[in-house]
Amino acid sequence: MTQRAPVRVADLPSFDTLVDARSPAEFALDHIPGAINCPVLDDEERRIVGTLYKQAGAFEARRVGGAMVAANLARHLREQFADRPAHWKPLVYCWRGGLRSGSMVTWLRLVGWDAQQLAGGYKSFRHHVLAQLEALCPRLRLLVICGATGSAKTRVLHALAARGEQVLDLENCALHKGSLLGALPGVAQPSQKAFETRIVTVLDAIDLSRTLYLEGESARIGRLSLPLPLVARMRAAPCVEIQATPAARLDYLLRDYAYLGDDREALATKLGLLKELQGKETVRRWQEWARAGDLPHLYAELMALHYDPHYERSQARHFLSWAQRREVQATDLSDAGVEAIADAVRAL
CATH class of the missing domain: 3.40.250.10 (Rhodanese-like domain)
Structure with a gap:
């Protein structure tokens, strides 16, 4: 031969x-x-x-x-x-x-x-994957989409992609929505290596001269860690914040996380992990609502007492240009509302 x-x-x-x-x-x-x-x-x-x-x-x-x-x-x-x-x-x-x-x-x-x-x-x-992360991440022209939990950020990314924009959907790469309750039912997260392979597969295909949109994530999505070069570039990138009303966010969460009510005991068990942060009495009340299927009261308090305070503390600490962020107001997070937000983000 x-x-x-x-x-x-x-x-x-x-x-x-x-x-x-x-x-x-x-x-x-x-x-x-x-x-x-x-x-x-x-x-x-x-x-x-x-x-x-x-x-x-x-x-x-x-x-x-x-x-x-x-x-x-x-x-x-x-x-x-x-x-x-x-x-x-x-x-x-x-x-x-x-x-x-x-x-x-x-x-x-x-x-x-x-x-x-x-x-x-x-x-x-x-x-190759590790080398590409090191080489490409510092060159990315990122625009980071931020917003409190329930602001439909991932759906806005999808709408931007449908308009021909470049998008890196990290939660899709991680098969997880990124919060305590973000695990997808019946879907295991990939390995750390497979997560990084998914990210590089997207980055290898993009035009570095064009904007790449992604959601403002913490350093971990579920049990997976974002690659450090991407974290560093994301923290230094300009941000746009979706400022949705609490009522619109609650309506969106009740639609987007409705499946959590399918296994009420599992939901209550997950909420038990918050006892040290929120106190036994608060978590006991949340667990009672979970077992009763009372998602409106549960999600409203989770927003007000857990997610929103954490969001407000973390943004200025994590994003260097947070004080200069641009804002998009939203009172409607229906499909039509998300389309309008995507158009507003593109206009920025």
Whole structure:
């Protein structure tokens, strides 16, 4: 076989398919966007081979593992790769660009496909993600959209995106709404690595000469941490504040967080985490409202006693240009109201 030059992360667009040869657990933790998972060893097989390597030595691990690899590659050829044309050009990677991806590339080349191996494997892609965060974040032309809880900031981002503006939806990247009650029902957050991959996927596609809109977030969204270069750039960026009336915010929260009433006991349990901040009596009252499904009273007090005081304390501390922020007044956070706010933000 002819010797090929090493394939780098920058070469990814020149291939028809990205094939991740790692185990399903490794793939779930993070992977190159668009890759398909075709494990050379599944999670249990990888554990068995690793144990053999420690207990019986490298030869025995290779002997047993080789049979597993052969069976898995044969299955992929029969199933996943069965309909690939003769001119198919896949790029295969594993953790470091070693034996797992190398064995798959060998088999695919024997078939006749122009299969190649990513130099450095997933680790090289991970280095790319971290390097892009460091390189791109200081160059971003950000406009940060702020506003107290219930100001429909995320919906405004969506409306801006629909108008052709560049948007970084961090809560969508994190699969979390960013507050104590922000976990999405039945949806797990991605890993920290996958969160950062999602962010870089957006940043790689933007025009650095144009404004990028994003929501003013704290340094954490759920259990995930925002990349430090992005936090630093966001804190220094100009801000626009949506100043919505309490009544409009409450109406919006009752629509946007209505699903919290579907599991009242779970809601009450989450509220219990606020006892140290708000006191036992206040939280007990909130838990009673949660169990009774009285979301209007609950959300109104959460706004007044918890979210709004925290918001007022944090903004000036977190955003360097807070005193110079521009403001958009809002009395209506319906779909039409959100569209109007998006137009007002664009006009700024």
